Amino acid sequence: MWFNNFLSTTCKVALAVVAMFGMTACGNVSNTQDHAQQLPDTEVEQAQAAPQIQRTAFLPTENTPDFVDAAEASVNAVVHIKTTIIRKSSSYNDFFGAFLEHLYGIPGQMQNNTMVAYGSGVVLSPDGYIVTNNHVVEGADEVEVTFNNKVVRQATIVGTDPTADLALIKVDGADFDYLVFGDSDKVKVGEWVLAVGNPFNLTSTVTAGIVSAKARNIGILGEGSSVESFIQTDAAVNRGNSGGALVNTRGELIGINAAIASHTGSYEGYSFAIPSNIVRKVVDDLLMYGETQRAYLGIQIGEMNSDLADKSGMKDIKGVYVGEATEGGAAEKAGIRSGDVITQINGNPVNTTTQLMEVIRQYRPGDEVDVDVVRDGRERTFRVSLLNESGSTEVVKKGDTFYNADLGVVLQPASKQEMKSLRINNGLKIVEIRQGAFYGAGVEGFIITAVNGKTVASKNDLETALASNRTRKTYIEGVYPNGMRMNFEYYN
Secondary structure: OHHHHHHHHHHHHHHHHHOOOOOOOOOOOOOHHHHHOOOOHHHHHHHHHOOOOOOOOOOOOOOOOOOHHHHHHHHOOEEEEEEEEEOOOOOHHHHHHHHHHHOOOOOOEEOOOEEEEEEEEEEOOOOOEEEEOHHHHOOOOEEEEEOOOOOEEEEEEEEEEOOOOEEEEEEOOOOOOOOOEOOHHHOOOOOEEEEEEOHHHOOOEEEEEEEEEEEEOOOOOOOOOOOOOEEEEOOOOOOOOOOOEEEEOOOOEEEEEEEEEOOOOOOOOEEEEEEHHHHHHHHHHHHHOOOOOOOEOOEEEEEOOHHHHHHOOOOOOOOEEEEEEOOOOHHHHHOOOOOOEEEEEOOEEOOOHHHHHHHHOOOOOOOEEEEEEEEOOEEEEEEEEOEOOOOOOOOOOOOOOEEEOOOOEEEEEOOHHHHHHHOOOOOEEEEEEOOOOOOOOOOOOOEEEEEOOEEOOOHHHHHHHHHOOOOOEEEEEEEOOOOOEEEEEEEO
């Protein structure tokens, strides 16, 4: 009864206002004349004197955004991910609870000495390959995937790339709904987009917004080889959306939602997605090699400003300034030098360091790119053959092992996770000892980081470092799996 009285009073007040504009403000109102009869005489006169405006239904036009098709194409290809981490120590829960909450997923919950957390993923193929964020599955002992039709599958982790915060997982099955990649380089600021995921465990949630900015660096992946070049949107994204889809109005995947800008841990206006062109390249690498193949220009770069533009003979402040071209690096070999200003790579404009790194991240060692530079006010183009971190075009495959007769051991490149946990940037892991100085020394699992003062990350690195030694003594540096660092000397 109180609600009816309240509603009646509210409608009367609203009518007194909206009758002046000839618009309906409350439900169950047939027309202004009927309700004007219930008002005092003075208000009746006002209502009758109000201009009568013809009411028409709103009809969408060709320019009105329609998200129905894009939403229908997306919800069945976006999955809910549940990860379980088995507790290993008394401090494990405290660490990972804060860690997972900080990295944006729903806070971990302890269940029978296990940590349970949630996120989202995007199906990329009908045979069950799914991309998600690395932080969604990192350290997980079990990964469970629930599809929109409530089918549940156990997933295996195919590979991860912490530097891009991406992971590829796989479920058994066939004929899954999946999304196709769009070209994130062609995404425009102001373009309508949809975010699809499972915030707060609310499955198959779709929100809409526009692209607010591109090539945004927000400093969440750390330094070193990490690349941050997010698509910023105002589509509502919350905890649990990690790993979900950012799609355009055609239903194409243009990004993987990864983070939000928030003081509270919930959506406050902006979210950030990894561009699809980076996602596609990382996924292809993980499928083909088990490891991502990183390409480098071999330069130290800085943002342009008016002083550098004047110094470079440029009228406009654009491009990226080359502070130094590393000796023996890809850029230096191609002829690029300190003081050059890079304006385009393969036709893609680069006006920030983040944009440049995003473009290069889409290529592999050995790929050739056209780099446009301004030197002394004149434009020039250089053909650059990109190299890996070790200065070669050698492909590193996960689990690739090789035997070195000089050391008498079988080695393989240290994994990204091993290097991250041990805080090293490179290394070769000893997986088998057959003969020589290491035989019986109990150093299986030891990761060699340098030989004779030269860093090693590949078979070629090791052979070069050993060949450079002009004495019979070989000096080896490295680290054990428990983090203890050790140096060895032995005579050939």
